[in-house]
Amino acid sequence: MKYLDPRIEEMPRTEIEALQFKLLKTLVYRLYSFSDFYRSRMKEHNVHPDDIRSLDDIVKLPFMYKKDLRDNYPDGMFIGGQEDLVRYHVSSGTTGKPTVVGYTHRDLENWAISVARGLTSIGLGRRDVLQVSYGYGLFTGGLGLHYGAERMGATVVPASVGNTERQIELIQDLRVTAIACTPSYMLHLSEVAEKMGVSFERDTRLRTAVLGAEPWSEKMRARIEGSTGIKAYDIYGTSELSGPLFTECSEQNGIHIWGDLAYVEVIDPETGERLGPGEKGELVITMLQKEALPMMRYRIGDITSFEDSVCGCGRSHVRISRIQGRVDDMLIIRGINVFPSQIEHALMSVPELGEHFQIVVDRKGALDTMLVRVELKSAQLFSDKLDDLIRLKNKVAHQLRNNLNVAVDVELVSPETLTRFEGKAKRVIDRRVL
Amino acid sequence: MTYTITQISIFAENRPGRLAAIAEALESENINILAFSIAEASGFGVIRALVDDPERAFKKLSSLGYVVSTTEVIGIKMHDRPGGLREISRMLGDAGINIEYAYAYTGRPNAVLIIRVDHVDEAINAILSKGGQLIQRTELA
Secondary structure (H helix, E strand, O other), rough: OOOOOHHHHOHHHHHHHHHHHHHHHHHHHHHHHHHHHHHHHHHHHHOOHHHHOOHHHHHHHOOOOOHHHHOOOOOOOHHHHHEEEEEEEEEEEOOOOOEEEEEEHHHHHHHHHHHHHHHHHHOOOOOOEEEOOOOEEEEEEEHHHHHHHHHHHOOEEEOOOOOOHHHHHHHHHOOOOOOEEEEEHHHHHHHHHHHOOOOOOOOOOOEEEEEEEEOHHHHHHHHHHHOOOOOOEEEEEEEEHOEEEEEOOOOOOEEOOOOOOOEEOOOEEOOEEEEEEOOOOEEEEEEOOOOOOOOOOOEEHHHHOEEEEEOOOOOOOOOEEEOOOOOOOOOOOOOOOOEEHHHHHHOOOOOOOEEEEEEEEEEEEEEEOOOOOEOOOOOOOOOOOOOHHHHHHHHHHHHHHHOOOOEEEEEEOOOOOOOOOOOOOOEEEOOOOO | OOOEEEEEEEEEEOOHHHHHHHHHHHHHHHOEEEEEEEEEEEEEEEEEEOOOOOHHHHHHHHOOOOEEEEEEEEEEEEEEOOOHHHHHHHHHHHHOEEEEEEEEEEEOEEEEEEEEEHHHHHHHHHHOOOOOOEOOHHHHH
16 A cells, blocks of 8 residues: 555645645634633734734744743643543653643544554555554653554554563564664664574564654664664654654655644744755644644754655655754653753752763663763761762662653762853763764 | 771762872871771762871861761771781670771781771770770870
8 A cells, every 4th residue: 555545645735735724724713712822922923813814924923832831731731621632641841840742532543644644655554563662651652653553554563662582572473574663772672683693684574663752863774774674764753743743755765744734844943034945944843733732833943954845755745854953952862852951950859969960871782871970069968878878879860760751870979070161061971873 | 085086988989080189188288097998889989087187187178079077986906916807806796796887907006997886885885895995086196
């Protein structure tokens, strides 16, 4: 099957744009009528839904930011009541407060359709067995791929994360043909498989990997494909938009953003001006059909560029390039978003610690590691017992683990030993080579 | 008579040059180190030392930003010959004294075993009542 929905996927660009305009109008009226947040934000910007007379008029609308979600925690930006929701997902936030995303039945349906179209576009279908090795739970990765693959008719192995040897046995025993996981986990899997004497090419039917939730590169793709014989495809999304949503197609030449679900802009992060095709800037997405938690001109913070020519696969929708970085200091560790401000927040709750810390991110084998070096507070009561220091170190690690949902190594250091910075502190050392 | 001795303890991460910096700080104050030990955990350690002027050492190191504390320990005189440690440690064992940590030096005027225990006064009484000899605070200054 080439397309999941040929009518939409091959729709001429002018028709897509007409549809987008119609959906945008509806969205803006709906937000203005039912959302206190969006109405007041629009009023601040002197814009009324009647001002939106063409698709290009979208530039008149205000941006929204991750901060808005945080300020309205947990559900201040939702439209409708809890009775309309069928699910929550929760992702870690920037200062300890998480981001909560609610879904109506239709939101889940559109999410699954988006993923199903993407999986179809890379050549998967009913004859495939897809192992979902993203985390299941509050994180959107596992369930997002799960329902998308089921929607397409593939057979899902909901393996979730961890227990790598067992995962490799499942790949063999259940004749798994495709896997969805983070690129670093894919590398880890192939290393473990090699140790077990399993060759994916010789001993399994695994030929496709759908990789995302953390930054990776063409170099890494070449490495994965070269060492495993598996074709690797990029998938993109964030929890605020629903979760993993959009993938590359078999052409491996940009991620298709389904125009009936999302409107793409790339802007200059400094001026907010719109950029043209091929120009690198900050991605802004408007979710055209999202019900429970609408997203209008949402500045995700990811850096990319867009391409609006028709793809070699025949699909007419706008494509974005692989994500090339962040406009802020967000780190992605084993698929989890981590902001240095969250780390600071967690450390400051421990009275024995000073204000200075350093984050060292590295990749050991295929897995991301994060080390937090933190100074002890000077002139404090310190017991002289190693046990107490070890307990303190464990307490800090536990605190960070709870706040970030990622395991962290902790190193306690003496006061005044970490480098001081004049102006903006450079607290992150990222040694990963992607 | 005061049988407890004030030990200084300094937190230090495992990094080349840390000990030298601490020793240098003490040297600059003309403080003599009589005994010291390093206890090591993963990535960091605690340097413990007996010095001739613990109060000044504490002040100096604190002013330099080190995490320092003082702890009362006991110094038990040992015979500097085979069996010296056995005599003392047997005595402690018989008295039911649990040693949290210990280190030793040989030299003036005796070999000395320095121990940190939970109940300092009980330990002192037990050792003295068994005929053990303890270093007095004044002997170090």
